[in-house]
Amino acid sequence: MNQKVVSSITEALHRTEIKDGMTLSFHHHLRNGDYVLNLVMAAVRELGLKDMTINASAIFDCHLPLVDLIRDNTVTALECNYMGALVGRSISAGILEKPVIFRTHGGRPADLERGKAHIDIAFIAAPTTDTQGNISGKYGPSACGSLGYAFSDARYADKVVAVTDNLAPYPLTDFSIPETEVDYVVPVEQIGDPAGIVSGTTRITRDPIGLLMADMAAEAISASGLLQDGFSFQTGAGGASLAAAFALEKIMLREGIRGSFASGGITSQLVDMQKKGCFETLLDVQCFDLGAVESIRDNPQHREISASRYASPCTDDAVVDSLDVVILGATEVDTSFNVNVHTNSQGLIMGGSGGHSDTAAGAKLAIIIAPLMRARIPLIVDHMHTISTPGETVDMLVTQYGIAVNPNQVELADRLRQNRLKVISVEELQEIAENICGKPKALKNEGRIVAEVHYRDGSIIDTIRQACS
Amino acid sequence: MDIKRRASAGTLESSDVLISVRPADKLILKIESPVFAQYGEQIEKVCREVLAAFNITSGEIHLQDQGALDCTIKARLETAVRRSLSQDD
Amino acid sequence: MIRSLLFIPGNSPVMLQNGAVLPADALILDLEDAVATDQKDAARTLVASALHTVDYPKEIIVRINSFDSDYWQQDLEEIIPLRPQAIMPTKCSDSSTIRSIAEKISELERQSNIGEGTVKLIPLIETARGVLNAYEIASASPRIVALLLGGEDLTADLQCERTKGGKEIFYSRSSIVIAARAAGVEPIDTPFTDVDDDEGLIEDAKLALSLGFSGKAVISPRHLAAINEIFSPQAEAVKYAREVISAIEGAKKAGKGVASLHGKMIDAPIVSRAKRVLEQARRLGLPLED
Numbered sequence: 066m067n068q069k070v071v072s073s074i075t076e077a078l079h080r081t082e083i084k085d086g087m088t089l090s091f092h093h094h095l096r097n098g099d100y101v102l103n104l105v106m107a108a109v110r111e112l113g114l115k116d117m118t119i120n121a122s123a124i125f126d127c128h129l130p131l132v133d134l135i136r137d138n139t140v141t142a143l144e145c146n147y148m149g150a151l152v153g154r155s156i157s158a159g160i161l162e163k164p165v166i167f168r169t170h171g172g173r174p175a176d177l178e179r180g181k182a183h184i185d186i187a188f189i190a191a192p193t194t195d196t197q198g199n200i201s202g203k204y205g206p207s208a209c210g211s212l213g214y215a216f217s218d219a220r221y222a223d224k225v226v227a228v229t230d231n232l233a234p235y236p237l238t239d240f241s242i243p244e245t246e247v248d249y250v251v252p253v254e255q256i257g258d259p260a261g262i263v264s265g266t267t268r269i270t271r272d273p274i275g276l277l278m279a280d281m282a283a284e285a286i287s288a289s290g291l292l293q294d295g296f297s298f299q300t301g302a303g304g305a306s307l308a309a310a311f312a313l314e315k316i317m318l319r320e321g322i323r324g325s326f327a328s329g330g331i332t333s334q335l336v337d338m339q340k341k342g343c344f345e346t347l348l349d350v351q352c353f354d355l356g357a358v359e360s361i362r363d364n365p366q367h368r369e370i371s372a373s374r375y376a377s378p379c380t381d382d383a384v385v386d387s388l389d390v391v392i393l394g395a396t397e398v399d400t401s402f403n404v405n406v407h408t409n410s411q412g413l414i415m416g417g418s419g420g421h422s423d424t425a426a427g428a429k430l431a432i433i434i435a436p437l438m439r440a441r442i443p444l445i446v447d448h449m450h451t452i453s454t455p456g457e458t459v460d461m462l463v464t465q466y467g468i469a470v471n472p473n474q475v476e477l478a479d480r481l482r483q484n485r486l487k488v489i490s491v492e493e494l495q496e497i498a499e500n501i502c503g504k505p506k507a508l509k510n511e512g513r514i515v516a517e518v519h520y521r522d523g524s525i526i527d528t529i530r531q532a533c534s
Numbered sequence: 535m536d537i538k539r540r541a542s543a544g545t546l547e548s549s550d551v552l553i554s555v556r557p558a559d560k561l562i563l564k565i566e567s568p569v570f571a572q573y574g575e576q577i578e579k580v581c582r583e584v585l586a587a588f589n590i591t592s593g594e595i596h597l598q599d600q601g602a603l604d605c606t607i608k609a610r611l612e613t614a615v616r617r618s619l620s621q622d623d
Numbered sequence: 624m625i626r627s628l629l630f631i632p633g634n635s636p637v638m639l640q641n642g643a644v645l646p647a648d649a650l651i652l653d654l655e656d657a658v659a660t661d662q663k664d665a666a667r668t669l670v671a672s673a674l675h676t677v678d679y680p681k682e683i684i685v686r687i688n689s690f691d692s693d694y695w696q697q698d699l700e701e702i703i704p705l706r707p708q709a710i711m712p713t714k715c716s717d718s719s720t721i722r723s724i725a726e727k728i729s730e731l732e733r734q735s736n737i738g739e740g741t742v743k744l745i746p747l748i749e750t751a752r753g754v755l756n757a758y759e760i761a762s763a764s765p766r767i768v769a770l771l772l773g774g775e776d777l778t779a780d781l782q783c784e785r786t787k788g789g790k791e792i793f794y795s796r797s798s799i800v801i802a803a804r805a806a807g808v809e810p811i812d813t814p815f816t817d818v819d820d821d822e823g824l825i826e827d828a829k830l831a832l833s834l835g836f837s838g839k840a841v842i843s844p845r846h847l848a849a850i851n852e853i854f855s856p857q858a859e860a861v862k863y864a865r866e867v868i869s870a871i872e873g874a875k876k877a878g879k880g881v882a883s884l885h886g887k888m889i890d891a892p893i894v895s896r897a898k899r900v901l902e903q904a905r906r907l908g909l910p911l912e913d
Contacts, residue, residue: 602636616664
């Protein structure tokens with residue numbers, strides 16, 4: 066017994082028979098506080114291993130040491146659903162020869178299920194695990210709540226290593242990932258920095274434009290006809306998206322509407338809404354703050370879901386397919402409603418789909434909320450740097466200057482107008498922004514391809530080029 | 535007319551621009567901007583127009599732009615130049 | 624009609640830009656208290672540049688520096704050629720300062736080929752003398768379209784504490800309403816200054832409405848929705864107004880001299896109030912039918 070517990074990451078690497086060229090996977094539930102990816106990769110480098118592929122559900126700024134691992138060929142390929150701006154800048158500069166593969170939160174587990182992606186060894190940051198590898202994210206000093214993105218890794222990887230700073234006696238009853246899927250357990254001092262894992266409280270934005278757009282979005286949802294008993298909803302954790310949920314809560318409470326579920330990344334604000342009766346259930350793939358972590362631990366109506374159940378295009382019944390409304394952000398939008406969330410206005414990588422295109426495809430009403438300009442750069446451009454989410458899955462764009470409705474949604478536009486919301490064409494919005502800011506000189510990155518954007522069905526929807534400067 | 539004294543106007547807040555002027559042998563325009571690639575030429579054009587309106591022929595004009603619109607750049611440069619000239623009297 | 628008047632600090636490019644889309648009926652671009660003394664020139668130039676460029680689909684009021692400062696004339700010289708709807712002079716305590724300001728505006732209007740009397744005045748009453756002289760002030764110039772009460776400076780002048788309940792300015796509020804209405808101009812209430820107390824805001828605005836104010840100044844964009852709502856005709860009032868008008872028309876058709884509704888006689892004040900409510904609702908685009 067207890068052969069699973071090994072004394073160090075290096076020993077676990079030996080036991081898994083790690084070799085040059087293997088694919089190692091990581092989940093991002095510890096967000097910008099994650100230590101595990103860096104710890105494991107430091108040990109990998111120590112062993113002199115080369116040519117490794119990292120498949121992480123997301124790369125954050127805290128993973129900046131990756132850049133050095135790429136420079137010395139320890140790592141020669143990257144796959145992720147999201148990449149923070151710090152590592153993104155180096156990738157955009159072309160430090161990695163092979164293009165990064167960007168997937169969506171639903172596409173990643175789907176690619177593992179359908180054999181389009183393979184993991185040799187999965188390293189699972191485990192806030193708590195027992196000695197046999199029954200893992201939970203809900204307990205321990207580095208608790209992160211849901212472990213939704215780690216389920217597929219545990220199931221499909223050839224070898225699975227749990228890395229923990231809270232080893233519990235066997236058996237841990239309230240586990241998320243079962244011992245049957247785990248090969249080794251490595252206790253370490255700390256798997257993450259709690260301050261970076263979850264923010265204490267998510268605050269509603271005070272930015273008047275964010276609040277204005279949030280009110281417009283909530284009124285648009287109310288006008289859409291979808292806001293009735295049984296309503297289901299998802300929103301991002303960005304300032305205006307959170308504010309929109311708050312504005313929606315006021316409408317739901319005033320009109321006594323009892324929704325069915327809220328899904329995706331869960332914040333304490335959604336926890337509050339569930340408590341107040343706005344939603345029966347929370348379907349949680351990722352906790353964003355402490356309130357959400359406490360709730361998923363204590364509230365039986367707050368359920369953990371896997372990324373596959375959340376958003377996989379392979380299953381017939383992913384949660385996103387039951388969504389009424391999703392509110393999403395954008396760095397760029399074009400006049401066909403295509404959305405960019407991968408690169409900034411200079412074409413530098415600073416994000417990724419995450420669940421953006423999955424929820425846009427699944428939800429009945431996909432709302433993009435974004436200011437018409439940021440520091441003089443207009444939101445709506447003739448040619449985007451990157452297409453993350455195709456325009457035919459996006460229904461409306463809410464800006465402070467009015468709401469543009471996708472021309473394929475004639476009835477929706479009428480409903481908004483009847484409720485005295487300002488409906489305006491996306492071309493007019495573009496013109497307003499260019500009158501205020503001036504027409505920006507088009508920038509086109511023409512270097513080699515540094516990343517491929519894989520749509521949820523596995524097709525390559527766009528590529529990202531090396532940045533000029 | 536020459537810029538004879540140092541002066542500045544504006545701030546480093548988002549959508550503003552901090553403009554400093556100081557004496558120099560010729561007219562020098564230094565533009566730092568996060569949107570230089572998209573709007574560098576336009577920013578320069580606005581500055582040249584303001585400087586021409588004041589008949590400024592020498593001085594170093596340094597812009598630390600935070601994504602300011604043309605009307606803000608114009609106002610800040612006018613203020614900086616006026617502040618510089620008003621000390622000449 | 625102006626329900627909400629949002630203060631915008633004159634030296635803030637981002638707020639001057641955002642003001643264009645915020646749901647205020649009017650913006651008060653502030654050159655006075657929101658601007659530090661050493662930035663008066665910068666704010667004046669920035670506001671002028673914004674007025675020249677930005678398309679503001681709402682009323683624009685520029686609050687100038689006080690009559691006893693060194694800046695008010697320069698403020699007017701740069702701002703008047705840009706034709707704001709109104710100028711807001713501060714600390715107005717008697718009619719003579721209003722007349723001096725109005726004269727200066729006339730002179731500048733002539734110089735800029737703007738029809739004399741184009742730019743209106745909304746004096747800010749924020750001193751004990753100003754409250755006592757409110758009617759005289761409101762009648763001092765045909766340019767005056769409204770009076771704004773400034774509760775903060777006023778309570779300093781009264782040497783009393785400014786409270787949320789506002790008992791200390793009750794008399795002043797009523798005085799301003801009476802003076803403004805007597806002079807045929809709009810009374811506008813002082814802003815509610817606690818940006819985090821939504822209930823307090825609503826209470827304060829309802830009190831102002833009940834006293835006869837037609838709108839309220841606002842210091843936080845977050846307050847705009849509530850203020851607009853409270854100072855709009857309510858659905859029930861619109862419905863009642865429609866009933867009054869149709870009862871009057873019915874009586875006329877029937878050749879009756881007196882109309883009644885729900886067993887009560889409809890007299891002239893009720894009719895004029897009903898007409899006013901319907902006119903307000905029409906201007907705001909509120910539904911006039913069921």
